[in-house]
Amino acid sequence: MNRKEFLHLTTAGAGGFFISGTKWANVKDDEVKTVTADTKEFVLVNARLEEGFIYNDNGQVKATQTGLYDLYINEGKIVALKPALGATYDGAIFDAKGKLVLPGLRDMHIHIDKTFYGESWHAEPIRGKTVKDMIDLERRILPDLLLHSTAKAEQAIELMNQKGTYFARCQTNIEPTSGLKSLENLQKALANKKDFMQAEIVAFPQHGILYSDSEGILREAAQMGVDYIGGLDPTTVDGDMKKSLDVMFQIALDYNKGVDIHLHEGKATGLAAIEYMIATVRANKPLQGKTFISHGFALGQLETKDAEALSDQLAEVGIGVISTVPIGKLNMPIPTFYKHNVSLMTGTDSIIDHWSPFGSCDMLEKAKLTAELYGWRDEFTLSRALQIATKDQLTPLTAEGKQVWPLPGQEATFIVVDASCSAEAVARTPKREAVFNRGKLVHSV
Known part of the structure; x- marks a missing residue:
């Protein structure tokens, strides 16, 4: 035929x-x-x-x-x-x-610009106790990592393909140590693998916008084809929550980009940052539906009623949450996000790097982990968990x-x-x- x-x-x-x-x-x-x-x-x-x-x-x-x-x-x-x-x-x-055919998988938060993947096994270096300690470590090891970062990113893409991932939101370092080299090397890898991986890029000031004086270089990156402007812990790293967030948002507005901030801060400082972000996005329509909080650990430390109220506000202004579904002491309120229609996406964060040796690049495994954490064990809830791996609530069947x-x-x-x-x-x-x-x-x- x-x-x-x-x-x-x-x-x-x-x-x-x-x-x-x-x-x-x-x-x-x-x-x-x-x-x-x-x-x-x-x-x-x-x-x-x-x-x-x-x-x-x-x-x-x-x-x-x-x-x-x-x-x-x-x-x-x-x-x-x-x-x-x-x-x-x-x-x-x-x-x-x-055999079963399912939608392709999407990893919405991953760092493949600074990975140890492709090298012989070694666990992470002795890490610091704080994010600032890790920034100091990065400044020492990034020059060597950049020498082969394009090839390593391509190897990471091949691994992601093996796990079923066809789309990735790639975080890439934009800071004085790397300059624009990390971005340029990642873009080369994505161009070489354009038939294999669809992607978005976040210009991520890993060393802090203010702490490392990265505003100028972020503005340069914004003109080099990135999709999102990032940020990092505006209080505990940058030391000035309002100024740090204002700079991040202004760059995004100036160059018509989205926002995707790494917010590791706990409730004591992170909640105020989230509330400030909500107010800023509410006042700036171009940011609505294009702003995301990665990690957002403060949200996992709220009482149920407070998490529900804040989720309503996030949904109202179109701020999404991107979680790597942490295990241990901190469980994110993922069921609450779904209940209140917060845009939720997930990612594997890394394969193996100086932050963690545990990444598998497997979004289906991430869906399983989520189901285990929240007790989704029956046929219906397990089928719904697939959206953890596919983004945008894409499943073969609706809830009905x-x-x-x-x-x-x-x-x-x-x-x-x-x-x-x-x-x-x-x-x-x-x-x-x-x-x-x-x-x-x-x-x-």
Whole structure:
């Protein structure tokens, strides 16, 4: 069957699926044309897709219904899909072999510009007790890291692809020690891997805007294709909360950028910073929907009623939270964020660097960790946890069980895993059998 015949014999069905009553012959292995990274047009056959929820007598979700489908992919888009009935196609074929197909994964907070990844194993250096101690450490080790940072970033992207990640919000150091070199090297890596990784860049003043006098260099970075202006602990590092935040916001406004600040400060100083950010964003409409608080540990130290009230304010002005889902003494109020419609995104932060040796680059693992922390153990809540890994609440089914992914016209970006449904994929974190980015095969086993 060729492209024309495929499209002719499919008709639009309920929920966006394409169905046909034609009985197909089986795909013959010796006639299959292999899909490679350069293949632009192919059919993904025997793909397991979620169709809806199965409910018990009490109206509770007890299982997920799935079916096998063939998806026609062309020029990075899903053009059509229909139930898999063993069709024979005359073009390139990728056989999912009944394995589950899920949306691609997005890592919304990661540092690949200063990683030890690619080197022989060693744990992190003896770290300092404070962020300022770590800044002193960075000033000593960054010159050597920059020598190979492009190659290491490319290796990190390859690892991210293996884990199913196709999109990353990359934090990159902008400070006097690195100058603009960290940004330039990261941009080279992203350009070299543009078919494999979609990305945004945050110009991140890791050594403090005021503490390291980085305003001028941040303004230069803002004119070099970055997407967000960052900030760092305006009170405990910069020593002047209002001035530090004002500089950060003003640069973003001057160059029409978003804001993504690292805020590690606890409730004692961090709450005042968050409240000041809310007031600033409320007064500046261009910042609404484009401002994010990374980490935001102060939010995890609030009483429930205070966290709910502050979440309402964050949602009202369009400030999002990006959490790496810390474990231990500090649990972030992620269920509260969802309850009050705060834009929530997550990231893995790092692979291995001088801050931590524990990163895996696996966003599906991050979803599992979140489910474990908050007790999401049943079929429904585990299926909802997938949005931790995909950003923007992208799941194959809505909370009501309506199928919304994949649909014709959507980007052909997905992963293939050996699981029966998204709930199992979250709970068991299976190997990524194949990963596609805009129709391009970027990883397969």
